[in-house]
Amino acid sequence: MKRNPIILVVVAVAISAMLFFAVRRAHRKGANAPVASVGKLAPDFTLKTLDGKTVSLSDYRGKAVLVNFWATWCGPCNIEMPWLVDLHKKYAAQGFEILGVSMDDVDPKDIAKFAQDKKVDYPILIGQDSVGDAYGGIPFLPGNFYIDRSGKIVEKGFGLIGKPEIEENIQKILASTPNPQNAGN
Numbered sequence: 001m002k003r004n005p006i007i008l009v010v011v012a013v014a015i016s017a018m019l020f021f022a023v024r025r026a027h028r029k030g031a032n033a034p035v036a037s038v039g040k041l042a043p044d045f046t047l048k049t050l051d052g053k054t055v056s057l058s059d060y061r062g063k064a065v066l067v068n069f070w071a072t073w074c075g076p077c078n079i080e081m082p083w084l085v086d087l088h089k090k091y092a093a094q095g096f097e098i099l100g101v102s103m104d105d106v107d108p109k110d111i112a113k114f115a116q117d118k119k120v121d122y123p124i125l126i127g128q129d130s131v132g133d134a135y136g137g138i139p140f141l142p143g144n145f146y147i148d149r150s151g152k153i154v155e156k157g158f159g160l161i162g163k164p165e166i167e168e169n170i171q172k173i174l175a176s177t178p179n180p181q182n183a184g185n
Helices: 005-027 075-094 108-117 129-134 163-174
Strands: 046-048 054-056 064-070 096-102 124-126 143-147 153-158
Touching: 046 124, 064 075, 064 163, 075 096, 075 163, 096 163, 108 124, 143 163, 153 163
Parallel strands: 064 096, 096 124
Antiparallel strands: 046 054, 064 143, 143 153
């Protein structure tokens, strides 16, 4: 049986990228921080968009939000990103938003070009290690946190999963109703 060399290269690059990222995170201070837990309020953050605007997660309270940690060099992120664009278009009118948090160590102009080439239509934020730490260190990319309309984490996952699983998680957070008691948290 002959193996497709392109698939082998993609798998090797993806595994190498995940290992590099995991080792890098493990050596940093705070890598043992508690992981953001399902059922708890998502840690709030404030980051800059690619065009310099300031965005906070709390700005999206009342919406169903997917916080997607990714990087331009991440093979699985490159596979997932077109799915996210499609799902964003499909569910945005129902109150769904994606915040793409780039964990790249490159010039924001390179990130912007990458996002433009991928036709990303949701906000891309310039990530900071402190935000990744608040979410538990993000052991693998992509790292997805599905946050309901009250700001609670409903699901989370690391690494590539299928588009149907992503869509199922989006439908879960869309089905939530805002909890006024969490409005200030």
